[in-house]
Amino acid sequence: MSPFVAGVDADVRTTGRESEPEVFMGQILDNEPLSRTDIAFQAPTQIKFGVGKLANLGEELQIEDDLGDLARVVLITDAALAGLGIVDRIRSGFHGSHYDLVGVFDDVPSDSDVRAVDAAAAFVSENNAEIILAAGGGSVMDTAKAAAVVATHGGRVSDYEGLYIVPGPCIPIVAIPTTCGTGSEVSGGAVIKDHDARTKVILGSPYLFPRMALLDPELLRSLPAHLVAYTGMDAMTHAIEAFVSTDREPISEAIALRAVEMLADNLPLAVADRGNTDALSKVQIAASMGGIAFTNAVLGATHAIAHSIGSLHGLHHGLCNAVALPYVMEYNLRTCPARFAALALALGAERAGRTDAEFASEAVERVRSLNASIGIPGTFEGLGLEGDDATVGDITDAAMNDPCLAFNPRPSEYADIEILVRRCVTGAS
Template identity: 35%
Template sequence: MNDFTFVLPTKVIFGAGAIKNIVDICKSRHLGKIFIVTGRTSTKNSPHFQDILALLENSGLPVRVFSEVEADPSVETVDQGTAQLMAFQADAVLAFGGGSPMDAAKSMSMVSANGGSIQDYLRGRRSIVKRGVPLICIPTTAGTGSEVTAAAVTTDKQSKEKIGISHEFMMPLLAIVDPLLHVSMPPAVTAATGIDALTHAMEAFVAVKANPVTDSLAIQAIKLIGSNLRAAYAQGDDLTARSNMALASLIAGAAFTNAGLGAVHGIAHPIGARFGISHGVANGIVLPYVMEYYWQDGNAKFRDIAAALGEDVQGRADREAGWKAIAAINKLKQDIAIPDTLAAVNIAGEALEDIVKDAATYRLLSNSPRRLTVEDLRIIVGRAFGNC
């Protein structure tokens, strides 16, 4: 076995109704002034958000709400929030919502301690040398895993790029995962975020940097998603399915923040940044094409993935068994209405070279189990357009 490092400093508080303890959780950590970061509309207006706000305000804890985070948070939004966070002199940042508010809050916390603009870190002009303001994450979707990861993605609207940064000092202090917050998630959001979690788990499982701990987490996440995503999609108030998906998202996050991601995210980022396709849908479209490319290389781990997704692999050779993993992804996608191709989301074929050019610069491309050249990316993206 190779030597490895695994880090997970975030305290996880998991359970239906867990958010009811928010005041005690903050007070036990001596967190007085809370800067809350959330989305512009749906999350801010949700009854659960109002409950948390009322609990904090009624307890006498000073609170300020920043509810300007859009889907795929921009440099401008992160910088604006950072300025407000610093002016408020908060003891803690509380992120409520999906990946966008959590990533934005993570960046604000980090920049407030390290100075400058988030753009300085995206472009490598500044280094992260200090931990940010303590961060509490309350996810309202089951996909990003941002509540336990070191990563945050920011969109540069001028250059049309989505750029991720990752640093141990950005990992949240606390994650409060309450599956009751997920039951009202619409089916399309359930599908997109769920396939994002599957992508995290699969990319981490086959990653160059995978280790025995990340493998254990990733394969369990794949199993949970394979047996619960359809139910969460079809029957939103199925609390068992919601709990299992919340857990899957969390442990897939813990896996990928240590093992890293790969070409699926590398190709999905330009699709999201250039064409406004949601992160989960972009990943979901690309996932089987990238995985098929890895499988063609004779990757033995695909046998385990197929079995985790419920396929019968007994008595079959590795290659045939592994192929069932690709078939299982496509079946799952069909059942939760994730589009098959980039053409199906109205992206014209002429965009292929732009997507390939951007994907080739992805910082984690070399973490893919098969070495990918620009020509390889061209083949994969071409297949994702429906070209055989």
């Protein structure tokens, strides 16, 4: 009998089977009932992390059973990254391997677009690509996913709009993120803009998960400080919203909470110094963890507002999230104080004997301080928006129609969101 089993026996002898077992309550969260009793957690993307990993790209693909026999590779990226030498780095990553980089499509705009998808899909087909490398931020990765669908199954991207419409597996994608927030490298979603129709085509499918995410913090070294801050706060928002969403479940909760802690501890260091490899590494890993968490547990009102302000006023998605996040947390505090108390702990606050209700607001203060330390303004007025009725009304209208709002922990009517939006814009209570 193993010592472990013997220990269990000894414990049973001491306490007796008839008596009620003593229950030890956790210190992080209340032992609340599951908010979902039917869970299908998905994180199929293989994550390979390493400083300088891109230099071994060929080896990393070759050792995988399903990728080792493939050879023809197309790279999808954008012109800015091409100018910074991403193509040469990938070519040298394939040095000594059998992989053949048969084509480079570097025409992805900063806002993914249906035309770019059509052009990228045609390029992938013309080159008979067997693997697609997607090196870039969210726009590049989403474009590559949609292009893989169209190149594999034909038609146009709009044919696959919605959930579970993609009919089967696609050309495998190896995602190589060059920002630290989007999470697209580990998600089964893609958002493509149709600039002519002024709409977004949203795709969600298990066939959209990249086959592999290759995380190399060396690729973040040339990212400007403000983009580390914006994309890092996008990742923070993914983790916090997933942790409190109505669709949360324990697997995502665990991943999200650790991602919050890693971002709180490392984002200011990474923003201040892209030479800090450890901080940069943890921010990059936490961004993928946030992506896994929100892919499963969805998001909330911060993203609903950020999507609206981003599309109406052309502001960076991560920046919009960063500004809105503390206001939305404040708005949600009373709905789930224990969860915000747990977030306060992860964000580095000291409980000091306070109850959840007393301690929860520390999470908001911590996010405000974090924002201030990395140069994020406190309101959207600080970014040029005005708090007039028309501006607030337009943002509120769009936010009410955003699918993320349905997963916000506090149920919201139009008037609630209107007040919240006004607070995000002006800071006034």
